[in-house]
Amino acid sequence: MKKIKRPPLLFKILIVAIVLFAAAQFIRPKLNNPPVTGDFKAPNDVKNIVVRACYDCHSNETYLRWYDKISPGFWQVAEHVKDGRSHLNFSKWDSLAPADQKEKLWEVVNQVAGGAMPVKSYEFVHPSTKISPNDLAVLKKYVAGMAQSHPGDTAKINAADKQYKQWQNVKPAVNLPQAANGITYNPDYKNWQPISTTERFDNGTMRVIFGNDVAVKAIKENNIRPWPNGTIFAKVAWDQLEDMDGNITTGAFKQVEYMIKDDKKYASTKGWGWARFKTPKMVPYGKNAMFATECVDCHKPLKDEDFVFTRPIKN
Numbered sequence: 077m078k079k080i081k082r083p084p085l086l087f088k089i090l091i092v093a094i095v096l097f098a099a100a101q102f103i104r105p106k107l108n109n110p111p112v113t114g115d116f117k118a119p120n121d122v123k124n125i126v127v128r129a130c131y132d133c134h135s136n137e138t139y140l141r142w143y144d145k146i147s148p149g150f151w152q153v154a155e156h157v158k159d160g161r162s163h164l165n166f167s168k169w170d171s172l173a174p175a176d177q178k179e180k181l182w183e184v185v186n187q188v189a190g191g192a193m194p195v196k197s198y199e200f201v202h203p204s205t206k207i208s209p210n211d212l213a214v215l216k217k218y219v220a221g222m223a224q225s226h227p228g229d230t231a232k233i234n235a236a237d238k239q240y241k242q243w244q245n246v247k248p249a250v251n252l253p254q255a256a257n258g259i260t261y262n263p264d265y266k267n268w269q270p271i272s273t274t275e276r277f278d279n280g281t282m283r284v285i286f287g288n289d290v291a292v293k294a295i296k297e298n299n300i301r302p303w304p305n306g307t308i309f310a311k312v313a314w315d316q317l318e319d320m321d322g323n324i325t326t327g328a329f330k331q332v333e334y335m336i337k338d339d340k341k342y343a344s345t346k347g348w349g350w351a352r353f354k355t356p357k358m359v360p361y362g363k364n365a366m367f368a369t370e371c372v373d374c375h376k377p378l379k380d381e382d383f384v385f386t387r388p389i390k391n
């Protein structure tokens with residue numbers, strides 16, 4: 077008897093894979109380029125960087141390479157573009173109010189500086205979208221140039237000094253304000269260690285980020301991905317003022333924001349408890365607990381860094 081030779085298993089798997097791959101080509105999410113209604117305007121060097129690195133996902137001028145059009149990769153590209161456009165669309169730039177444009181540009185600088193944008197998996201297959209340190213410097217300089225500065229506002233500086241002194245002396249209150257998700261204002265942060273300071277170019281505020289003991293220990297031990305439970309950050313913002321000699325000082329107190337790490341208690345908001353208290357009266361921000369969605373959404377691109385923007389300065 078002659079034995080009939082069966083095709084080896086691997087060969088069968090390959091055939092199935094080829095059939096599936098071919099079939100996948102017929103499944104095509106809709107992805108088109110709607111008209112550009114009000115394009116982003118900026119000096120050429122800035123615009124070129126943004127077009128090259130960001131327009132594929134943040135404009136109606138998405139440029140698909142041939143390999144982008146092959147499913148299943150195409151499905152992911154289409155998803156990125158849909159999601160990217162819904163967050164930020166440079167083709168509809170004119171529909172944003174000037175203040176919102178500045179705010180978006182500030183976010184642009186932060187997302188790029190934080191390493192969240194352009195989306196890393198995309199950058200890997202599209203090396204042309206890479207942002208070099210020099211590109212980032214160009215973007216930063218452009219956005220910094222938009223800050224309004226009012227040199228020599230002595231009255232404001234004096235008022236701010238007075239407020240700062242009061243702020244330093246606040247006695248721990250009995251009825252501490254509470255945010256809609258139950259997080260209470262915590263005055264302790266004034267004794268924590270500053271981890272980083274940033275300037276917000278777009279609206280002229282200055283901020284300091286404080287970390288509690290758990291945060292400081294985690295930084296020393298480089299145990300920050302994820303941050304351990306018990307970590308707390310407080311981000312404090314003041315107006316930024318400039319005196320006659322061009323020195324930058326802090327102005328009026330604006331707000332303090334917290335992120336409190338507890339991966340069980342705050343599982344529904346990415347393992348962090350979020351809260352913001354505004355003005356020296358510490359008015360809690362947010363009508364109901366849903367306000368935290370806003371915080372999470374903007375911090376989400378940093379998910380590989382446990383949702384934290386700040387890169388602690390190592391000492």
Ligand code: HEC
Nearest residue numbers: 129130133156159160163183184187193194195198376377
């Ligand atoms: C591969 C597609 C892709 C590329 C390229 C890309 N982004 Fe994004 N971007 C996204 C997606 C998707 C989101 C939504 C992210 C999320 O929620 O996790 C986003 C979110 C953002 C946000 C937050 C916007 C908001 O208001 O919530 C900013 C800012 C941003 N991107 C800036 C940039 C910049 C600047 C570049 C170019 C240097 C860039 N992106 C390149 C896909 C992309």
Ligand code: HEC
Nearest residue numbers: 186274309311333334335350351352370371374384385386
């Ligand atoms: C529009 C984007 C955006 C939104 C919305 C947002 N943040 Fe942030 N947050 C940032 C950026 C950017 C930083 C980095 C520090 C800086 O440059 O100010 C930051 C930093 C922080 C920090 C310091 C730790 C870190 O991640 O670096 C805390 C705490 C914080 N945010 C709390 C909040 C809370 C609470 C909310 C919601 C009430 C919120 N944030 C909403 C963008 C945002």
